[in-house]
Amino acid sequence: MKISADELERLFDALPDVVFFVKDTLGRYTHANLTLVRRLGLKQRSEVIGRSVTELFPATMGGSYAAQDRRVLAGEIIEDQLEVHIFANRVPGWCLTCKRPLRSRGKIQGLIGISRDLGIPDGKHPIYDRLRRVLTYMQENYAEGIRVQALADLAGLSIAQLERHFRRVFQLTPQQLLTKLRIEAAMRLLHTDETVASISMACGFVDQSAFARQFKATVGMSPRVYRSIAKVNEGDS
Numbered sequence: 001m002k003i004s005a006d007e008l009e010r011l012f013d014a015l016p017d018v019v020f021f022v023k024d025t026l027g028r029y030t031h032a033n034l035t036l037v038r039r040l041g042l043k044q045r046s047e048v049i050g051r052s053v054t055e056l057f058p059a060t061m062g063g064s065y066a067a068q069d070r071r072v073l074a075g076e077i078i079e080d081q082l083e084v085h086i087f088a089n090r091v092p093g094w095c096l097t098c099k100r101p102l103r104s105r106g107k108i109q110g111l112i113g114i115s116r117d118l119g120i121p122d123g124k125h126p127i128y129d130r131l132r133r134v135l136t137y138m139q140e141n142y143a144e145g146i147r148v149q150a151l152a153d154l155a156g157l158s159i160a161q162l163e164r165h166f167r168r169v170f171q172l173t174p175q176q177l178l179t180k181l182r183i184e185a186a187m188r189l190l191h192t193d194e195t196v197a198s199i200s201m202a203c204g205f206v207d208q209s210a211f212a213r214q215f216k217a218t219v220g221m222s223p224r225v226y227r228s229i230a231k232v233n234e235g236d237s
Contacts, residue, residue: 005031005112017117019085019095022102024110027052027069039087060221060229061086072099072111082176084183084219085115094118094180096171122169130155131169134162135177142181143204148174178204183218186211190227199223 005022012020012033019039022031032048040056042048053069054062072078078099086092099113122128134151151174152162166174182203189199200211215223 009033012114017119019115020113022110022112023052023069025073025108027066027073030110039085041087057220058229060225064216064220068099069111072101072113073108075101075108077101078113080176082172082179082218083115084187086220118171125165125169127155127157127165128169130157131165134174135170138174138178138181142178142185143202145204146178179214179218183215186215186223187219187226190223191230196223196227 009020009022009031012018012035015033016035018033019036020031020033021029021036024030028050029048029052030050032045034045037043037045037048040048048056052062053065056062057065068078068081078097081097081099083095083097084092085095095115095117097113097115099111101108102110102112125131134155137151137154138146148159148162152159155162155165157165163173166172166177170177172180182205186199186203189202190196194202196211197208200208203211205211205214212222215221215226219226221229
């Protein structure tokens with residue numbers, strides 16, 4: 001038995017922490033749950049359907065999302081892409097995005113995807129205290145070169161065990177959590193007058209270009225564009 005996109009849309013309408021969407025081969029929304037509609041500051045689903053990300057999101061973010069869609073429409077599968085979503089009517093929030101091509105008779109007819117908000121860590125997990133020590137170490141040393149083996153040793157676990165428990169408690173791999181810490185630090189520093197080059201070093205990136213690539217992949221815009229938007233918002237506040 002197959003479930004239609006219409007049925008999935010209605011199902012995902014009940015999940016306020018998950019964005020659900022289906023797009024055609026031109027990247028236009030054919031289905032969107034009400035969570036996405038509301039986060040875009042819109043009232044009706046019809047205001048989203050038939051439009052593309054470049055029409056609904058700010059130009060810098062829309063262009064990045066459109067490029068991601070083109071990769072999926074070319075056959076790529078995106079699994080648990082760590083992203084910061086910045087909506088006009090909502091504070092920035094971390095999420096994990098999954099996108100897959102939709103195929104019919106062997107031909108790609110569109111794409112389907114979800115973005116789910118990161119929840120709070122599972123503090124009731126049996127080894128939460130050990131993982132909390134690892135998190136504290138990462139928070140204090142994110143600017144340094146951190147090896148996963150060192151984190152596993154700190155927790156008294158194998159690398160496989162560490163990654164499995166991290167996913168259960170934090171919904172992220174150790175590397176994703178390290179990226180999150182570094183990008184959060186960079187976002188804070190971009191509100192200052194520090195140069196982009198110095199920020200990249202302060203946040204543990206090997207060079208400015210690596211920082212720019214990771215920042216755009218995660219935030220949807222370059223560090224310089226983020227800084228310019230941040231300054232405009234500070235001026236309006």
